[in-house]
Amino acid sequence: MARRKRISSSSSSAEDDVNLTPMLDVVFILLIFFIVTAQFIKEPGVEISRTEVDNTERQNPLGILIAIDEESDIYIDKEVVTLQEVGFRIRELREDNPKGRLVVQADQDSDAGVLISLLEIINNEDGLTAVPVSVEQE
């Protein structure tokens, strides 16, 4: 049989040193890929239900995420933040990430008052004239 033939013909001397160079190449390429694409975003850590709309725009690269959950609590970096602290926290995060986009993840059942106050603070802090609010394509 063919299988038997292969086993008998293979010599064990070539197994002694395997050529690692091609694997190293692949590993380095993977490493460089992950280094380049790595973005260290501090996620708010709450699940929100997004509003479904027609007009969406992909935000890239992301920088700062601020979430408002359905209880209208504001979350930054897995912590509840009061409205007064938000400006300070944004300035803090901006030091690490000066270029990334700021996105507000607002739950569709949260209070609009909290969102609008937050938009006002972000506008004062970041100078955005239109603050991106996370939505879903309908």
Added chain:
Amino acid sequence: MRGRQSKQADEASVDLTPMLDVVFILLIFFIVTSTFIQEEALGLEPPPPPSQAESNPDQSAILIYVGEDNLITVNGRLTDISGVRANMERLRAENPESALIIQAHPQARTGTIVKIRDEAYNAQMTRVNIVQSES
């Protein structure tokens, strides 16, 4: 045993194993920490500063009010989310220069506000402001 081919060849071939260890650890670190978050977003305009709002009060504007009970009124006329765009376009046809003001009660749903802003994008309204009413 067969043994290594020659002693002097050892100097030429560098032992790659420690470097491979380091590279693998780095690789695993970056795989674990990398996050691929994608966000689709809609731009919402913040309220204008107080002084600016008072400077042009006479300009005609379309006012969409969302109450505490999420009822939508466009310039005083009660409507629902599907009727917002038609109302908006009718009022703009009467006065093409008019700006749009979305006024929300602090306890209104965020989803309603985002939907109205989306309808305004559909209707190609350019000057939009989102403000909140005094509770």
